[in-house]
Amino acid sequence: MIAQLLLTALLALVLVYAWSAHRTVPIIGLLASCATLAGLYFVWVPEHATALAAFVGIGRGSDLILYIWVVISLLIMLNLHLKLRVQLDMITRLARAVAIDHAKESRREAGPPRKRRQVMLGRKAAEASPIELQAKK
Amino acid sequence: MSGYERPMTERLNLGRIRNPWVVVAAYNEAPVVGNVVSGIRRAGYAVVVVDDGSSDRTGDVALLAGAVVVRHPVNLGQGAALQTGIDYALEQRADALVTFDADGQHSPVAIAALLAAIEPPGIDFALGSRFLTGATVNLPVSRRILLGAALWFTRASTGLPLTDTHNGLRAMTARGARAISLRQNRMAHASEILHQIAQSRLRFAEVPVNIEYSAYSLGKGQRISDALAILIDLFARRLYR
Numbered sequence: 001m002i003a004q005l006l007l008t009a010l011l012a013l014v015l016v017y018a019w020s021a022h023r024t025v026p027i028i029g030l031l032a033s034c035a036t037l038a039g040l041y042f043v044w045v046p047e048h049a050t051a052l053a054a055f056v057g058i059g060r061g062s063d064l065i066l067y068i069w070v071v072i073s074l075l076i077m078l079n080l081h082l083k084l085r086v087q088l089d090m091i092t093r094l095a096r097a098v099a100i101d102h103a104k105e106s107r108r109e110a111g112p113p114r115k116r117r118q119v120m121l122g123r124k125a126a127e128a129s130p131i132e133l134q135a136k137k
Numbered sequence: 138m139s140g141y142e143r144p145m146t147e148r149l150n151l152g153r154i155r156n157p158w159v160v161v162a163a164y165n166e167a168p169v170v171g172n173v174v175s176g177i178r179r180a181g182y183a184v185v186v187v188d189d190g191s192s193d194r195t196g197d198v199a200l201l202a203g204a205v206v207v208r209h210p211v212n213l214g215q216g217a218a219l220q221t222g223i224d225y226a227l228e229q230r231a232d233a234l235v236t237f238d239a240d241g242q243h244s245p246v247a248i249a250a251l252l253a254a255i256e257p258p259g260i261d262f263a264l265g266s267r268f269l270t271g272a273t274v275n276l277p278v279s280r281r282i283l284l285g286a287a288l289w290f291t292r293a294s295t296g297l298p299l300t301d302t303h304n305g306l307r308a309m310t311a312r313g314a315r316a317i318s319l320r321q322n323r324m325a326h327a328s329e330i331l332h333q334i335a336q337s338r339l340r341f342a343e344v345p346v347n348i349e350y351s352a353y354s355l356g357k358g359q360r361i362s363d364a365l366a367i368l369i370d371l372f373a374r375r376l377y378r
Contacts, residue, residue, distance in 0.1 A: 095209050095210050
């Protein structure tokens with residue numbers, strides 16, 4: 001009974017996770033929910049698990065549930081991996097924007113040491129060739 | 138200042154290309170990046186160095202040597218740094234871009250040859266090759282075998298008939314650069330660029346370039362284990378798209 005309650009609690013957690021994942025990655029949420037519900041059912045009706053296990057060629061029902069758990073874990077890992085990739089992509093874009101803004105800012109600051117150039121820069125900074133700007137540094 | 142005049146007139150002879158930018162991605166290259174940048178500046182080109190979150194003085198050295206420096210606040214990888222440099226150069230209205238390695242194995246002389254190759258209308262990429270006639274001294278055998286394997290992989294997956302697939306020296310027009318969007322932050326970007334060139338259906342040319350392998354650049358180069366990591370990166374990217 002203790003083991004069954006414990007497993008139920010754990011599987012319920014997975015179910016919550018699957019529900020939250022369902023919104024972002026529907027396929028993973030759906031698969032995880034199905035597997036978790038099947039797991040819950042077999043935890044409470046182990047005879048059916050044993051029967052099904054025997055049917056698919058696994059010795060005991062508890063082994064079958066263990067395998068289901070492993071599959072769920074793998075699905076969660078895959079989902080996390082996907083999220084990490086998306087985050088790295090976002091960090092890259094963020095860092096790129098920050099880096100380019102900084103560079104533009106510091107070039108503007110370092111820009112006009114002499115008056116004559118200030119006039120030129122003020123009028124057509126965007127059109128001025130970067131070579132000229134750099135060469136005069 | 139007068140030092141720039143002679144090379145600049147040379148550069149303007151290129152005709153259609155009026156504002157070429159050289160993009161250098163650098164990570165902890167302080168010992169060599171200064172020479173690389175001043176070499177490119179002496180040849181008369183604007184250069185943007187993307188300091189990819191270096192822990193040494195790479196950015197400062199490049200700035201002193203005359204480059205525009207764009208600093209990543211964190212290290213993101215060579216592919217990400219190149220894309221940042223490309224974005225920056227496009228914002229500066231570059232009409233042609235050249236990617237150039239920071240470790241000193243490329244010669245600034247090659248820049249003119251690459252730009253000349255994208256000069257004719259209709260050609261948007263020029264790819265440096267170590268294996269066309271007239272290229273590369275002292276390429277080690279192990280490196281040659283590794284590059285051969287990469288070549289086979291790229292030909293099989295993109296269908297591009299190239300002689301050298303992992304060469305950091307490339308030139309592209311602004312149109313070509315806009316067709317490129319690197320999402321492989323690490324080293325797999327070399328294959329990614331070729332994939333995107335193939336997908337863009339823009340035309341490219343190969344240009345023989347000489348690579349000087351020094352002890353420094355070999356120590357920094359790719360090994361067999363890196364090749365494995367690149368394959369995993371590429372594979373993962375295909376899974377998730």
